[in-house]
Amino acid sequence: MKRFHILLCIMLATLSACKQDHIGPISGDKTPPNPIRNPIAVAMAGAAEISYSLPDDQNLSYVRAEFEINGVKKEAKSSYFRRSVRVEGFGDTAEHTVTLYAVSRAEVASSPVQIKVKPLPPAIWKVYKSLEVAEAFGGLQVKFSNEDKGKIVIVTLLYDPAAREWRNVNNFYYGLDSGKFTVRGLQPVKQQFGIYIRDRWDNKSDTLRFELTPIYEEELDKSKFASAMKKKYPIPQVAPLPKTPGVQIVEPGNLSSWPIDNMWNGIIGNEGYHTTENKDVPVWIPIDLGVKAVISRYKIWQRQAAYIYNHGNPHEWELWGTNTPTDVNSWVKLDHQVMEKPSGLPLGQNSNEDIDAAAAGQEYELPIGAPAVRYIAWKHIDSWAAVDGIIGHLHISEIAIWGQIKK
Secondary structure (H helix, E strand, O other): OHHHHHHHHHHHHHHHHHHHHOOOOOOOOOOOOOOOEEEEEEEEEOEEEEEEEOOOOOOEEEEEEEEEEOOEEEEEEEEOOOOEEEEEOOOOOOOEEEEEEEEEOOOOEOOOEEEEEOOEOOHHHHHHHHOEEEEEEOEEEEEEEOOOOOOEEEEEEEEEOOOOEEEEEEEEEEOOOEEEEEEOOOOOOOEEEEEEEEEOOOOEOOOEEEEEOOEOOEEOOHHHOEEOOOOOOOOOOOOOOOOOOOOOOEOOOEOOOOOHHHHHOOOOOOOOEEEOOOEEOOEEEEEEEEEEEEEEEEEEEEOOHHHOOOOOOEEEEEEEEEOOOOOHHHOEEEEEEEOOOOOOOOOOOOOHHHHHHHHHOEEEEOOOOOOEEEEEEEEEEEEHHHOOOOEEOOEEEEEEEEEEEEO
């Protein structure tokens, strides 16, 4: 037994020594490599791509670029497999000095090679110049372009006259080529706002200052909602129509424990409204709002858990409205939507962003100028598990609607 313990200790010591051998430089050769040659810089938005020729050195590990941004030292590295390195984070178009080193496997640097780079304007300035601001229901809407696809934050400020200071009311994170967002929850009185753009290096644009008055809206009282199905109101037979020849758009039934009232009972989860399955789509689901209102926006929550972006959760639909449901020609199409999955992952695969978006609910805004209606109809075209399908079903956990109530 004593001999076994001795052998075990030797083995553990050997393994420990092996692990330690891989910490730090992977070569004992302290000879500095030759420097890189022929550096050429190509200006980019807030950055520069520097290409070069590598030294013929078997001990070369990578190339390191050193530079400064706002007085802070930065560095970028590029493997010896590549022939360029990108330096980024510049907030201006001034000339900057970049120092390049070839670095060996023993972490020994070559003599320095310097190059001057002059970046193009960073993405924040192009976004800033593209800003379009307009009044919106409950707040303001901001549209912008981001042609460089820079990872930016659009910060919205509201001036507090009582405290005589600006306060942050919204941060919008984005990295695609264009977009829009709406800031909600603001009082319908004239107020002072400011918007500026910053990036991940904390470069900031100027602040766009303006005044506007958010448009009044309120959430409609769900206790007044009621199903308008089974009242035999005529249904507009307009495209898209069922793909089965001779079949018309009809109202669906529902599973016994999933009535339509569940869609506005305030509970979000693995429950809600569930139509009968294997029905020709589209189907028509009329709802009495209980009041006449100009709808400004609505939010839906998918059936949660493993069902998000799957099964019978809505993928494509239309929203219709009328005040006289007995007149088939009175129905007006208010909205058409195709739900987008943030990650774009295939069916059955969801990222954390997908899960968070489904939990928060998907919101859709109607254009200003929509008519006031008392009755709406959800025209279900297809679900996530049957995109562009012939038959299918629908389930929704919850819906909320905002607008202006009219007498």
